[in-house]
Amino acid sequence: SSGINAEYGEIKNDGRCLDGDGENPRNIMLYECHGLNGNQQWFITEEGMVKHGGSGKCLTHDGRFLLLLPCDQNDDRFYWKFTGGNVEVAKKFYAIHSKQFSYRTKAEREEVQRERERKEKEKSDLKKREKQEAEEKKKKEEKEKKMEEEERARKEKEKKKQ
Numbered sequence: 001s002s003g004i005n006a007e008y009g010e011i012k013n014d015g016r017c018l019d020g021d022g023e024n025p026r027n028i029m030l031y032e033c034h035g036l037n038g039n040q041q042w043f044i045t046e047e048g049m050v051k052h053g054g055s056g057k058c059l060t061h062d063g064r065f066l067l068l069l070p071c072d073q074n075d076d077r078f079y080w081k082f083t084g085g086n087v088e089v090a091k092k093f094y095a096i097h098s099k100q101f102s103y104r105t106k107a108e109r110e111e112v113q114r115e116r117e118r119k120e121k122e123k124s125d126l127k128k129r130e131k132q133e134a135e136e137k138k139k140k141e142e143k144e145k146k147m148e149e150e151e152r153a154r155k156e157k158e159k160k161k162q
Contacts, residue, residue, distance in 0.1 A: 010040050011050075018042065020068045022055025028066045046116070047109055048079040079109055 010033060011018035017040040019031035033040065041053025049071055050059035058071035060078045072078050 009042065011042050020052050020054065020057075020059075022052055022057055022068060025057075025067045025069050026065055028059075028068055044080075047112060049073075050080055 012033065015033065016030040017033040018028065019039050020028040021039055031040070037053055039052075039054040042059070043051040043053060045051065051057070051071065052059065052068055055068065056071075057068045058078050059080070060067050060069055060072075060075070
């Protein structure tokens with residue numbers, strides 16, 4: 001489940017923005033920031049893919065250059081992790097502010113997925129528990145109501161006997 005939900009915006013270095021045209025895979029450069037998003041907008045998915053806002057393609061590399069190619073979930077070179085600091089993208093290709101890009105291994109991606117599944121299960125278990133507690137409360141209230149009615153009926157019977 002590859003979704004855009006983590007972060008988005010510009011990737012900056014010294015006031016310039018990472019820019020890609022989406023047509024030529026190697027046409028990725030630092031360009032004057034224009035604030036219009038498009039070619040300078042990037043989405044970082046929860047899994048660690050960096051998607052280009054203008055084309056929907058993903059940031060990867062061939063060992064020498066950054067590339068913008070159709071996203072490939074089976075290729076580790078499309079996954080990145082971010083640890084902060086004024087550091088460089090993909091080893092020494094481009095320096096950026098605020099995020100550090102490095103490889104995110106398959107094991108790390110699987111750990112992210114396991115953590116997401118664990119949280120979803122916790123949420124699901126909580127909902128089940130809340131539903132169960134609500135049902136038990138309803139049963140208890142119904143039982144108490146029935147006991148009150150039986151008590152009332154018993155008292156009515158006793159009144160009639162007198």
